Amino acid sequence: MVFAKNDVDYSLYLVTDSTMLPPGTTLCSQVEAGLKNGVTLVQIREKDTETRDFVEEALEVQKICKKYKVPLIINDRIDVAMAIDADGVHVGQSDMPIPMVRRLLGPSKILGWSVGKPSEVETLAKWGPDMVDYIGVGTLFPTLTKKNPKKSPMGPQGAIAVLDALEEFKAIWCRTVGIGGLHPDNIQRVICQCVSSNGKRSLDGISLVSDIMAAPDACAATKRLRGLLDGSKYQFVDCKLNETFPTTASIQSVISQVSSNRPLVQHITNKVHQNFGANVTLALGSSPIMSEIESEVSELARIPNASLLLNTGSVAPIETLKAAINAYNEVNRPITFDPVGYSATETRLCLNNTLLTYGQFTCIKGNCSEILSLAKLNKDKMKGVDANSGNMDINLLVRATQIVAFQYRTIAVCTGEFDCVANGIFDGKYKLSSGTAGITAEDLPCMIIEDGPIPIMGDITASGCSLGSTIACFIGGLNSTGNLFDAVVGAVLLYKSAGKLASTRCQGSGSFHVQLIDALYQLFHENKPESWSASLKKFN
């Protein structure tokens, strides 16, 4: 049987490993359980099996694949593939060179290649459409399955770079599967986030080993994976994700929800911010807890209307931060991420990038420098001077905010002399292969919040960090019918207006601190957004 290459379904690509079989299962029983429940492509990968045994196993698996009319790919071993007339081969960067494999296999067989960086895409593009049919894009996340890995995990951001390279080098024929550490808790996020910058391409499928091969109930495991792949919405937080533009009326509704739901806002933050952040949270009718105790994060995340503010100025161990992200993601509770000093040092860059790869953030908030760095746009392109002072290049900052929102599938906030909020969530919708149907970062809904300069804001500690507290209060307090974009924009609008009001009442930075809390308290409890001083306007 020859499979027409255009008909290959890469959506759920099982790679075997008989070293992890649960008791009572066999290589064939796990493969058949997968095929019965939605596996669309199989690769036999047995790294420690003698050739004779490998051939026999491959022949058995091939029989089952034929029964389900699913192609069988052989890992590494071109000789075995030819011997049993398999449907294709997968090789990596350190295996037999692709042109040689293609010459042995002939034009009709499926040939896959492991790719981890854009330069490898450039190579396959130069070879043209008769060489590589698909690429395994990885290693996405840490995995114990591949022994002595040569590549460190690239995360969704690394996969985006590969997808961008496929578009850049016009390898439009080449299909893609993500691989490495893929499991139900990250697959939707991967499909959502792994989209080329032009919005035209997302992964064509996911490839995995242990989630099925090591599953005591491989049928159930496969059914769950199939359900995620055939789904279309990643409802990662319990509220509405639609993209309607906020209004003063919708913001008023958000405040009413916060007021009645009194969210628990867990702060994992820097020491300077802790006290002021707690007082800001109380002023906003919410309940602060400044806990960095790993063993209680799951319990806290399950408290009704719990909301996490993760400010990486915190000195908590990274394992605690990861546990907190997991805990809140697991129960669809919101996480506001404040990557303090994002790339100021190698240490911070590594910490922030690790966390950004680790979970789904409901809102990512940063100052101009942090947002520009996250968007990989350096300040030199700014028309004006440094991003933290006057002469803002508004268009560039909005663009950077939209890029962050697009790439992390989040609500991105850039705060400074003016604030902007971009909505990159696409209502949670995702789709294999076709990306965002050509919608790009610059098409994202974006609101600008302005109230003129408030210089004294920069003269107190934790003013930026406490915008994070405000956002966490607002999104934590939403009902399931509350709209996320309204909440984030409302938080920024309130915070900016309160800052302006406090600046007119204070005598200096000391009294500004107090006046800011008073102003937040007053505007929140009055709940009259139409009277606030900051302006709210659509950027696009």
Ligand SMILES: Cc1ncc(COP(=O)(O)OP(=O)(O)O)c(N)n1
């Ligand atoms: C679908 C898919 N993607 C990547 C790999 C890894 O192949 P390779 O880099 O050759 O490493 P080994 O699998 O040979 O250890 C794969 N097998 N399948």
Ligand SMILES: Cc1nc(C(=O)O)sc1CCOP(=O)(O)O
């Ligand atoms: C076979 C393989 N190749 C990888 C790559 O990055 O190229 S990662 C990997 C193992 C993936 O196993 P699991 O789904 O159990 O994490």
Ligand SMILES: [Mg+2]
């Ligand atoms: Mg290999």
